[in-house]
Amino acid sequence: MGKTLFDKVWDAHVVDTLEDGLQVLYIDKHLIHEVTSPQAFEELRKRNISIARPDKIVATADHNTPTVDQHLPVKDELSRNQLNQLAENCKLNNIPLFGLGHENNGIVHVIAPELGITQPGMTMVCGDSHTSTHGAFGTIAFGIGTSQVAQVFASQCLLLQKPKKLRVNVNGKLKSGVLPKDVILYVISKLGTNSGTGYFCEYAGSVFEDMSMEGRMTVCNMSIEMGARGGMIAPDETTFEYIKGRDFAPKGEEFDQKVAYWKSLKTDADATFDQEYWFDAEDIQPMITYGTNPGMGIKITENIPELDDASFEKSLKYMNFRKGASLVNQPINYVFIGSCTNSRIEDFRVAATFVKGKQKATNVTAWLVPGSQRVAKQIKDEGLQSIFEEAGFQIRQPGCSACLAMNDDKIPEGEYCVSTSNRNFEGRQGQGSRTLLASPLVAAATAIEGKIVDITQN
Amino acid sequence: MEKFTTLESTAIPLPIENIDTDQIIPARFLKATNKAGFGDNVFRDWRFHKDGTANESFVLNDSTYSGSVLIAGNNFGCGSSREHAAWALVGYGFKVVISSFFADIFKGNALNNGLLPIQVSEGFLKELMNHIQSNPDAEVTVDLENQLLSTPVGDITFDINPYKKTCLINGYDDIDFLVSKLDKIRAFEALIN
Numbered sequence: 001m002g003k004t005l006f007d008k009v010w011d012a013h014v015v016d017t018l019e020d021g022l023q024v025l026y027i028d029k030h031l032i033h034e035v036t037s038p039q040a041f042e043e044l045r046k047r048n049i050s051i052a053r054p055d056k057i058v059a060t061a062d063h064n065t066p067t068v069d070q071h072l073p074v075k076d077e078l079s080r081n082q083l084n085q086l087a088e089n090c091k092l093n094n095i096p097l098f099g100l101g102h103e104n105n106g107i108v109h110v111i112a113p114e115l116g117i118t119q120p121g122m123t124m125v126c127g128d129s130h131t132s133t134h135g136a137f138g139t140i141a142f143g144i145g146t147s148q149v150a151q152v153f154a155s156q157c158l159l160l161q162k163p164k165k166l167r168v169n170v171n172g173k174l175k176s177g178v179l180p181k182d183v184i185l186y187v188i189s190k191l192g193t194n195s196g197t198g199y200f201c202e203y204a205g206s207v208f209e210d211m212s213m214e215g216r217m218t219v220c221n222m223s224i225e226m227g228a229r230g231g232m233i234a235p236d237e238t239t240f241e242y243i244k245g246r247d248f249a250p251k252g253e254e255f256d257q258k259v260a261y262w263k264s265l266k267t268d269a270d271a272t273f274d275q276e277y278w279f280d281a282e283d284i285q286p287m288i289t290y291g292t293n294p295g296m297g298i299k300i301t302e303n304i305p306e307l308d309d310a311s312f313e314k315s316l317k318y319m320n321f322r323k324g325a326s327l328v329n330q331p332i333n334y335v336f337i338g339s340c341t342n343s344r345i346e347d348f349r350v351a352a353t354f355v356k357g358k359q360k361a362t363n364v365t366a367w368l369v370p371g372s373q374r375v376a377k378q379i380k381d382e383g384l385q386s387i388f389e390e391a392g393f394q395i396r397q398p399g400c401s402a403c404l405a406m407n408d409d410k411i412p413e414g415e416y417c418v419s420t421s422n423r424n425f426e427g428r429q430g431q432g433s434r435t436l437l438a439s440p441l442v443a444a445a446t447a448i449e450g451k452i453v454d455i456t457q458n
Numbered sequence: 459m460e461k462f463t464t465l466e467s468t469a470i471p472l473p474i475e476n477i478d479t480d481q482i483i484p485a486r487f488l489k490a491t492n493k494a495g496f497g498d499n500v501f502r503d504w505r506f507h508k509d510g511t512a513n514e515s516f517v518l519n520d521s522t523y524s525g526s527v528l529i530a531g532n533n534f535g536c537g538s539s540r541e542h543a544a545w546a547l548v549g550y551g552f553k554v555v556i557s558s559f560f561a562d563i564f565k566g567n568a569l570n571n572g573l574l575p576i577q578v579s580e581g582f583l584k585e586l587m588n589h590i591q592s593n594p595d596a597e598v599t600v601d602l603e604n605q606l607l608s609t610p611v612g613d614i615t616f617d618i619n620p621y622k623k624t625c626l627i628n629g630y631d632d633i634d635f636l637v638s639k640l641d642k643i644r645a646f647e648a649l650i651n
């Protein structure tokens with residue numbers, strides 16, 4: 001029987017298989033950040049174990065960092081302490097760190113691909129659930145808890161049960177104005193937030209083949225929001241072209257050899273999946289969420305569903321929305337374009353194209369937070385910065401920012417925020433905040449109009 | 459890690475679905491660099507109003523219910539991979555969580571911290587939840603060796619990976635195991651390089 005893309009990469013990394021089926025899986029790259037690593041370093045210190053392969057670890061500061069005045073000492077004492085601890089741990093253990101202000105600094109899932117660290121056929125982990133992003137390259141990439149961070153530190157391996165396999169196929173041509181974010185919000189709205197639990201997902205079909213690498217990252221990023229540990233897309237010419245020439249990518253002959261191997265990373269025609277779904281590109285429209293989990297999404301032109309279910313009602317109550325209502329014309333005071341889902345240059349290009357020559361609505365506070373220093377530089381170099389600034393948007397410095405609101409970038413209680421991030425959980429963007437997930441295009445249009453608009457009418 | 463063998467306790471019902479780890483421990487409490495103290499902030503924004511006063515309608519503030527077993531709605535622990543959620547539940551005093559479905563990463567994190575997730579059918583969960591809601595003094599018993607959950611609405615066996623079971627019973631974790639495999643891992647590295 002044939003193998004899937006996932007099988008091929010997984011099986012190539014199995015060090016050992018135990019009697020009850022658990023496997024020791026070798027990890028090629030371990031990404032770390034300040035929030036989920038300190039307790040793992042501490043654990044190793046306590047047991048007097050040294051880090052097995054510091055050369056396979058890359059560190060960045062992103063979750064708990066300010067997005068203004070990054071050149072000044074971090075004001076919040078606890079945050080500063082956490083960042084210092086990361087720097088100290090990296091120094092002690094010879095781990096490369098792209099700290100605050102470094103030209104390679106940014107959100108962990110933005111910098112690793114843009115630096116060429118993420119490559120097809122690898123296994124990658126990080127103490128962060130959106131590690132699934134890197135699956136866009138045909139990489140097995142998934143989030144882990146801090147105990148597992150310590151395990152990888154100690155052994156460069158994890159003890160795991162091989163997940164089941166799921167494939168999501170989307171074929172056809174996307175309508176204009178429909179972005180990769182809409183595709184994944186649509187899929188999750190159809191399948192629900194736990195449909196992927198226990199599975200690793202492969203995205204296949206012409207929609208993903210036609211997508212840019214950045215679009216594929218947006219899709220794979222949200223795999224975890226349907227419960228899947230990770231999502232993957234088979235590497236192709238688009239992938240190789242993207243990687244070529246990046247700082248940490250293989251060069252010259254080595255690159256060609258790698259490409260020859262990467263080309264073999266495709267699901268065989270006779271391989272089977274434990275679960276498979278099919279969707280039509282033509283059915284997808286610009287999406288928005290109305291509830292408190294990412295599966296609660298609708299087309300902007302649709303009305304909120306009418307369900308009799310206690311958890312559903314609790315969610316609508318939190319959002320202060322009514323069953324059966326339309327979201328079009330809903331006033332919005334906050335817009336956030338950022339996060340590891342949508343903070344790459346293409347996201348800002350799309351937003352800038354819409355914003356150019358317009359003014360944001362006076363009621364709106366609009367934050368643009370680039371995913372990395374490099375993206376920030378690109379925004380400037382391509383002239384997008386002046387478009388946004390002239391329209392009244394605030395461009396901040398890179399980091400996770402209002403995606404999880406660990407720093408000062410918080411949405412006030414009761415306020416709505418149209419956000420390009422990935423989670424609309426209660427209080428995710430600040431205590432009492434209400435998040436509506438959408439694409440960068442929908443977010444930009446909301447900022448201009450000060451309310452939700454049906455962009456399909458433009 | 460603390461050993462887990464058997465437990466007899468009253469239970470706390472939390473009939474909400476899709477409880478994500480942001481609710482279990484909000485991000486603003488993730489600035490610590492050790493594992494202590496998270497229990498104080500478990501379910502923080504459901505337990506307390508913004509002004510810091512207790513939300514009397516939340517079950518953890520209702521003295522009728524107590525115990526080290528949490529009974530929660532479907533898809534418990536989804537969202538962020540933060541292990542702080544497991545630390546917070548353990549820190550508060552929970553030893554067992556019963557639900558009809560657990561998110562992957564949470565389940566692994568729980569097991570790595572001596573917190574036992576027990577998955578039951580949706581029907582059983584509903585019956586148990588209803589019973590405990592109206593009989594707060596009712597007790598449940600967990601016997602890990604025999605994988606047996608005994609409750610007033612019936613006794614059932616539950617699944618757990620045999621290796622993970624041994625770890626819990628003995629208080630071992632995966633680090634001990636993986637370090638014992640280092641020779642094999644080195645040999646594998648030599649092969650792939």
Ligand code: SF4
Binds near residue numbers: 062339399
């Ligand atoms: S941007 Fe948001 S989702 Fe992405 S890594 Fe940061 S906190 Fe996590």
